[in-house]
Amino acid sequence: MSASIPRSKVNDHTPEMAQARRQFVEQQTNTCLSHVGRYSLPAEETMGNIEHFTGAAQVPLGLTGPILIDGEHAKGEFYVPMATTEGTLVASYNRGMRLLRESGGVKVSVVDDAMQRAPVFAFNDAREAREFGVWVQDNFSEIKKIAEGSTRSGKLRNIEQYAAARMLYLRFNFTTGDAAGQNMVSKATYIACEWIKENYPQALKYTLSGAMDTDKKHSQLNTLHTRGKRVIAEATIPGDLLKSLMGVSPDALLKMRAISQVGNFMAGSINTGAHSANGITAIFIATGQDVANVAESSAAVTYADIDDHGNYYIAITIPSLIVASYGGGTALATQRECLEMLGCYGKGKVYKLAEIIGATVLAGELSLSSAILAGDWVDSHEKHGRNR
Template identity: 55%
Template sequence: MGTTDPVVPTRGRAEKRERIPRDPSDDHNHRMAGARRRLLTERTGAALRHVGEAGTYDPAALKGNIENFIGMAQIPIGVAGPLRINGEHARGDFLVPLATTEGALVAGYNRGMRLLTESGGVTTAVVEESMQRGPVFSFDSALRARDFGVWVAEHFTEIRKAAEATTRHGRLTDIGQYQVGPLRYLRFNYTTGDAAGQNMTGKATRAACEWIKRAFPGELSYLLSGNIDTDKKHSHVNMLLTRGRRVVAEAVLDRRILRELMGVDAAELFRWRQVTMTGAALAGAASNGAHAANGLAALFIATGQDAASVAESHASLTYTRLLDSGDYYWSVTLPALIVATCGGGTGLPTQRECLELLGCAGPGKAAGLAEVCAATVLAGEVSLACAVVGDAWVDAHERLGRNRPGAPRDDR
C-alpha cells in the first residue's frame, strides 16, 4: 500500500479573505448599501429585496447607529390601550406602540390595559436610579487590596471630579466595593439624565480609574469592567441594588370588573398566584411574574431602546394582596429598567414617532417612559395570568397567533 505525506498546517497569514465593501469617507448611503447587498446576493442567492426597501430612511442619518448598513428590518408595530397611568412623570391615557411578530401579544396587552383602566388606572413611581460601570483592581496581596479600598473611600471627592469632567449629564453618586482575595471590585454608580448611560459611565469611569492609577501611592493594575456591572445580563445584584431605574407600577383590580372582563374570581386568581410564585422559586427564575420580557422587548424595539438591555430590564418582582373588600391589589417592580429618550436609536425617524406617540421624546422624558414601561408590564402580567387561570390562553393563541398559509384569520 502506498503512503501519503501528513497534512502539515501552514503558519502565518491565511489566504486573503473577501472583504465587505466599505467607503471610509462616506459609508452611510444607498450606493454602499446596494454594493453590500449585491455581494451578499452573489454569495448566497438571497434577493434581499425587502431588506433593501429602506422607505423614508436616509442612510446618512444612521451614522452612529449601524455599521456595514444594508437595509432595514421591518417589524410590524401594533398599538394597545388606552392605558390610564396615574404617575409622577406619566399621567393620562396612553396608546402604547408595540413592535412584535408574535401574534396575540398586542391583543393580550390591550386586554390587560382595558381591565386596569376600567379599574381606575395604574399608579407608577420611579423609586431609584443608578447606572454602573464596575472596574476591578488587582494587587499582590489581600491586605494591599483592603488598604486600597480605604484609600478610595477617602478620595471619593477627587474621583468624582475626574469622572464627572467627562460628561454634562452623568453624576457619580457612590462607589460600592467588594473584595475577593487580592482583587478589589468597585461598582461606580451614576445618574445619567435621559440617556441609558452605559457608554457615558464607561467613559467617566475610565477617566476616574486613570486618575486613581496616577494618584494612588503604589503599584496597581485595573480592568475597566470586572463584570460586576453585569452589563447586558441578568444578575441578583441588580435586583437588590438597581441598574437603570427601579420602577413600581401598582393597581387595585375591581373584583366585579375582573369577573366581567376576564372571567375569573379574585380569590381564585390569588390562590393560583401562590402556586406560580412557588414554581418560579423552584425554577430559579429571574422573575416571579409571567412574561415581562414580552412587553418590554416590543416597546424597546418600537421606541429605539437597546434591545439587548431586555436581558437586565425584564427582571421583575410582582406582589399581590387579596383585599378585605374582595378586590385585588397587584404591583410589579422593575429593579433594572434601562430606557432612554435621548441618544442611541431614540432619534431615528420611526422610533422618534413612537416616542412622540407616548409624549416621551427628548430631554426630560426618560422617567415618564420608564413609568409607561412598568404600567405596560403590569397590563401584560394581569392579562396572561387571567388567561391561564381562565383557560383562555391556548384558545387566544390559536385564534390570533397562528399564521396558517391560505387560512382565513380572525384578528378581532
C-alpha cells in the same frame, strides 16, 4: 479567498453603499433583498447606530391602549406602540390595559436610578486591597469631580466596594440623565481610574470591568441595588370587574400566583411574574432602545393581595429597566415617531417613558395570568398567534 463586503473609507453610510452591499449579498447567496432594500430612514442618519448599513429589518408594529397612568411624570391616557412578530401579544396587552383603565388606572413610581461600571483592582494580598478601599473612601470627592468632568449629565452617586481574595471590585454608580448611559459611565469610570492610578501611593493594576456591573446580563445584585430605573407599577382591581372582563375571581388568581411562586423558586427564575420580557421587548424595538438590555430589564418581582372589600391589589417591581429618551437609537426615523407618540422623545422624558413601560408590563401581567387561569390561553394562540 472569501469576497469582502463592500465598504467605503470616505462615507459608508449612503444609499449607494447600501445598494452595493445588497447587490453583493444577492450575488454571494442568490437571495433577493427587495424588502430589505425598502425603507424610509435616511442612510446617513444610521451613522453611529450600525456599520455596513444594508437596509432595514421591518417588524410589524401594533397599537395598544389607551392605558390610564397616574405617574409622577406620565399622567393621563397613552396609546403604546409595540413591535413584535408574536400573535396575540398586542391583543393581550390591550385587554389588560382595558381592565386597568376601567379600574381607575395604574399608579407608577420610579424609586431609584443608577447605571454602573465596575472596575477591579488586583493587589499582592487582601490587606493591600483593604487599604486601597480606605483610600478610595477618603478621596471620593475628588474621584467624583474627575469622573463627572467627562460628561454633561452623568453624576457619580457612590462607589460600592466588594473584596474577594486579593482583588477589590469597585462598583461606580451614576445617574445618567435621559441616556441609558453605559458608554457614558464607561468613559467617566475610565478617566476616574486613570486618576486613581496616577495618584495612589503605590503602583496599581486594574481592569475597567470586573463583570460586577453585569452589563447585558441579569444578576441578583441588580435586583437588590438597581441598574437603570427601578420602577414599581401598582393597581387595585375591583373583584366584580376582574370576573366580568377576565373571567376569574380575585381568590382564584391569588391562589394561582401562590402556586406559581413556588414554581418560580424551584426553577431559579429571575422573574416571579408571567412575561414582562414580552412587553418590554416590543416597546424597546418600537422606541429604539438597546434590545440586549432586555436581559436585565425583564427581571421582575410581583406581589398581590386581596383587601377587605374583595378587591385585587397587584404590584410589579422592575428593578433594572434600562431606557433612554435621548441618544442611541431613539433618533432614528420610526423610533423617534413612536417616542413622540408617547410624548417621550428628547431631554427630560426618560422617567415618563419608564413609567409608561412599567404600566404596560402590569397590563400584560394581569392579562396573561388571567388567560392561563381561565383556560383561554392556548385557544387565543391557536386563533390569533399562528402565521401559517
